[in-house]
Amino acid sequence: MSPSAPALAEEAIVRLPRGVRLREDRARGGWVLLAPERVFQLDPVAREVLSRVDGERDIGAIVDDLAAAFAAPRERILGDVRAMLADLILKQVLEVV
Amino acid sequence: MTRPAPPPLGMLAELTHRCPLQCPYCSNPLELTRKRDELDTATWQRVFAEAAELGVLQVHLSGGEPAARPDLEALVASCVEHGLYTNLITAGVNLSRARLDALAEAGLDHVQLSIQGASAEVNDRIANLPGAFEKKRAFAAEVTDAGLPLTLNSVIHRHNLHQLPELVELALDLGAGAWRSPTPSTTAGRWRTAPR
Ligand code: SF4
Numbered sequence: 001m002s003p004s005a006p007a008l009a010e011e012a013i014v015r016l017p018r019g020v021r022l023r024e025d026r027a028r029g030g031w032v033l034l035a036p037e038r039v040f041q042l043d044p045v046a047r048e049v050l051s052r053v054d055g056e057r058d059i060g061a062i063v064d065d066l067a068a069a070f071a072a073p074r075e076r077i078l079g080d081v082r083a084m085l086a087d088l089i090l091k092q093v094l095e096v097v
Numbered sequence: 098m099t100r101p102a103p104p105p106l107g108m109l110a111e112l113t114h115r116c117p118l119q120c121p122y123c124s125n126p127l128e129l130t131r132k133r134d135e136l137d138t139a140t141w142q143r144v145f146a147e148a149a150e151l152g153v154l155q156v157h158l159s160g161g162e163p164a165a166r167p168d169l170e171a172l173v174a175s176c177v178e179h180g181l182y183t184n185l186i187t188a189g190v191n192l193s194r195a196r197l198d199a200l201a202e203a204g205l206d207h208v209q210l211s212i213q214g215a216s217a218e219v220n221d222r223i224a225n226l227p228g229a230f231e232k233k234r235a236f237a238a239e240v241t242d243a244g245l246p247l248t249l250n251s252v253i254h255r256h257n258l259h260q261l262p263e264l265v266e267l268a269l270d271l272g273a274g275a276w277r278s279p280t281p282s283t284t285a286g287r288w289r290t291a292p293r
Contacts, residue, residue, distance in 0.1 A: 019207045019246030019274075023180055027104050027152025034182040036207040036246055036274060039106050039154055092274060 008059055008082050008089075013097040015055030020093045022050055035093045049081055055097055059085065104152030110141070112158060112172065115165040118188050119225035120213060122252055125161060138168040142175040149179035157209075159186040170199045177204030184209055186250075189236035190229050197236075201243045208240045209248045210273075214256075215263035223256060237271040249276045 031047040033040040067074040088094035176183040214220035217230035268276035
């Protein structure tokens with residue numbers, strides 16, 4: 001039995017749970033997500049998304065911001081962001097507020 | 098052609114060899130470092146700074162029992178100051194609620210609690226400490242109550258293998274995010290210092 005990814009509404013607000021931290025990895029370059037006994041090396045896209053996760057803005061607002069910053073189609077960004085965040089929730093490094 | 102080793106992601110800091118438990122498989126060396134020979138606070142703080150500079154991202158504060166160090170709060174604060182993700186590996190029998198809160202306040206990220214068995218009878222016999230199991234249960238509740246993520250770990254061997262399902266049950270029951278079994282070490286350093 002494997003848990004399935006949660007469906008994330010645009011109004012959903014997510015945050016990093018206690019015990020998970022986002023920081024720059026100066027020694028190797030790039031950014032990482034630090035979790036209990038785990039280190040996730042983030043690609044630039046994941047970093048752009050996660051740096052906007054503040055436990056206050058909802059997913060819709062994060063997507064608006066990304067669409068403006070990267071002049072990309074909103075629908076596509078929404079799909080990608082939803083998939084990425086749902087995956088991180090499954091990995092227990094993100095939670096819905 | 099040899100390439101230099103990449104910087105380590107994690108560092109295991111054995112703060113002390115002192116521990117209230119006496120597990121037979123303990124990997125502490127035969128000759129325990131005495132209290133007065135342990136690295137002092139300032140030295141550890143320098144080590145954490147250097148580790149962070151080197152590229153270490155996570156520090157596991159272990160022992161022995163790290164709570165045997167009265168400066169544990171200061172050491173956690175030092176790790177946090179250097180941006181290190183800080184994990185406390187403890188047996189959970191000698192850490193008061195007040196100290197736990199102080200550690201959480203200092204920025205501790207995660208607690209890993211060792212469990213020797215899934216019942217008081219098995220746990221306390223392996224740990225050679227009556228009452229340890231109940232203390233661990235109470236400590237686990239305090240950890241989650243303090244808002245800290247908790248992982249349980251158990252060394253599995255023939256005296257607790259039959260409790261495997263119960264250990265997983267126990268982890269769920271105590272609100273642990275995970276339960277793990279580290280590879281048991283092959284040295285049994287406590288034999289000489291704590292004959293059973
Ligand atoms: S293995 Fe047991 S005796 Fe050894 S440090 Fe860990 S809890 Fe203490």
